[in-house]
Amino acid sequence: MPRTKSPFSNNSSSDSKIWVGIALMVIIIDQLTKLFTVHQIAELSSHPITSFLNWVLVYNPGAAFSFLANGTGWQKWFFIGIGSIAVLVMIWLLIRHASQRIFCFSISLILGGAIGNLIDRFNHGAVVDFIDVYYQQYHWPAFNVADSAITAGTMLLIIDELIRVIKQR
Numbered sequence: 001m002p003r004t005k006s007p008f009s010n011n012s013s014s015d016s017k018i019w020v021g022i023a024l025m026v027i028i029i030d031q032l033t034k035l036f037t038v039h040q041i042a043e044l045s046s047h048p049i050t051s052f053l054n055w056v057l058v059y060n061p062g063a064a065f066s067f068l069a070n071g072t073g074w075q076k077w078f079f080i081g082i083g084s085i086a087v088l089v090m091i092w093l094l095i096r097h098a099s100q101r102i103f104c105f106s107i108s109l110i111l112g113g114a115i116g117n118l119i120d121r122f123n124h125g126a127v128v129d130f131i132d133v134y135y136q137q138y139h140w141p142a143f144n145v146a147d148s149a150i151t152a153g154t155m156l157l158i159i160d161e162l163i164r165v166i167k168q169r
Contacts, residue, residue, distance in 0.1 A: 015098035019108040026112025030145040037130040059126035083118045102160040109153030116146035
């Protein structure tokens with residue numbers, strides 16, 4: 001009787017370990033930078049680093065760009081639920097497509113960022129943001145390493161899909 005190939009066998013397993021390792025590195029760097037910030041500066045304070053960058057400490061109970069930040073607390077569990085489902089889907093994608101390098105690298109970045117922000121929601125009820133980029137009077141919403149990894153992973157995912165579509169033509 002022929003055996004079906006397990007997604008955990010041979011190359012798939014070693015590739016999956018690489019992708020999980022990348023996600024873990026993102027989580028560790030994200031959490032260490034947040035921990036350092038929380039212990040070094042006061043909430044809502046701002047420390048200039050360059051002419052366009054401040055080190056700040058803000059807690060964002062909402063999603064990107066403070067979406068739903070003014071909720072009464074229900075949004076914490078809403079975002080934890082959505083984040084947890086997203087994490088499970090990304091783990092499944094990494095296992096199923098472990099040999100697709102650009103795809104899995106981008107998913108690993110997004111996964112690490114999602115878990116990093118989920119940890120914040122459990123620990124603080126909000127996401128810890130500390131990078132404030134600005135130009136003159138315009139300030140981009142504060143963000144963190146997890147947000148940066150999610151953004152980079154999303155950009156790579158788009159590039160990977162564009163490459164795939166172009167190759168199919």
